[in-house]
Amino acid sequence: MAAAVDETPGVRSLVLDCPGWPGHLPGQHVDVRLTAEDGYQAQRSYSIATPADGTRLTLTIERIADGEVSPYLADELRPGDGLELRGPIGGWFVWEPALGGPLQLVGGGSGVVPLMAMLRARAAAGADIPARLLLSARSWDEVIYRDELERLGAGGGLEVRFALTRAQPPGWTGYARRIDHDMLGEVAWSPEEMPRSFVCGPTGLVEAATRALVELGHDPATVKAERFGPTGGPG
């Protein structure tokens, strides 16, 4: 690990240098394996938060209170420590600028991580591909990448909307409820614009958002989903 960045009170990004890293597509994930001195091992999957950049990649870790791996990564790992990871994994929930848009991103909590890799790839390519992000979080202080999202959203071509489900700052003009059908009807691209939709978050949010997008007329085949628990990937 080269560096760590505190994102929110419960979330830390790990900047890793991985010699021999073969590159990856935004949206892919890695398996992290921890090994104790007696050989005991634990593995979990984490989305990559950054587009391909040589041997450098960033994982963003949400600390799961009763978790086994995330507290170690979020609290214990220090710059200079080694980490075993395998990847990149997954080829379905991916987007790169060459695929074009419009891009419709819907995230909840740390579900923003793979979506952020897509938005950072879009920005790094200088792409003017139209993109919209609807991101749900419990409160303003729990919005991961908040400053960067506001900055990217001010750059043109990307519209960022927030839904704060538990607490809102004074004067809040954004949404103050969970993502639902009506909200997506207001902020999502219309089906005629044929967006590529990516939805990532806890199961309840993903079920609600993907169902709403299909009800709004989007072809289910264009709506890609990644659901967690603490993990991602197939069943």
Add this chain to the structure above:
Amino acid sequence: MGFVSRGFRGRRRADGPPGRVPPGQYVVTDFPVLSAGPTPDVPLDEWRFTIAGEVDDPVSWSWDEFRALPSERVTKDIHCVTKWSKLDTDWEGVSLDVLLDGVDTAAEYALARSYGGYTTNLPLEDLLDGKAWVAYAFGGAPLEPEHGGPARLLVPHLYFWKSAKWVTGIDLLAADRPGFWENYGYHNYGDPWLEQRYAGD
């Protein structure tokens, strides 16, 4: 001993009886939902299950015909490639032995097909001899749509992505053909006890 994660001890949860949890897995008590797209809405009066491919005559069942077949209640451990295992899960379904009874085929491979377009492949022998079911109930209640209802494949001896949700048929094939996740780098067979997670394992 190879790499050690400095300061990592692990929680060493009590992971159930010895021999029940494959390497690299941990036990959950909830039932995580993982799928790649929207949950399809499949009305029972439109549901069909069809066995086709390398057969002289495809066979097909409506929901009522399928539910009239002999069924079983089975208790199985299931193992997801994303590392969770769930022990003693309670299913009701129709054995593939029943569905394939009387189907004359020289095929050695099967490709399960689902509503929504999902596919997964496995050797035909892994569907036979009491190893696989088309399950329509979980825990004594109709299978929830997000868990694959109305009916899903249940092949508990392989990683759970092989247990296709929303299954609507099986194509019997002379040659193996990779399914959805198998085309995205996941292992072609997926034995959890051999930790066959990804291609090359």
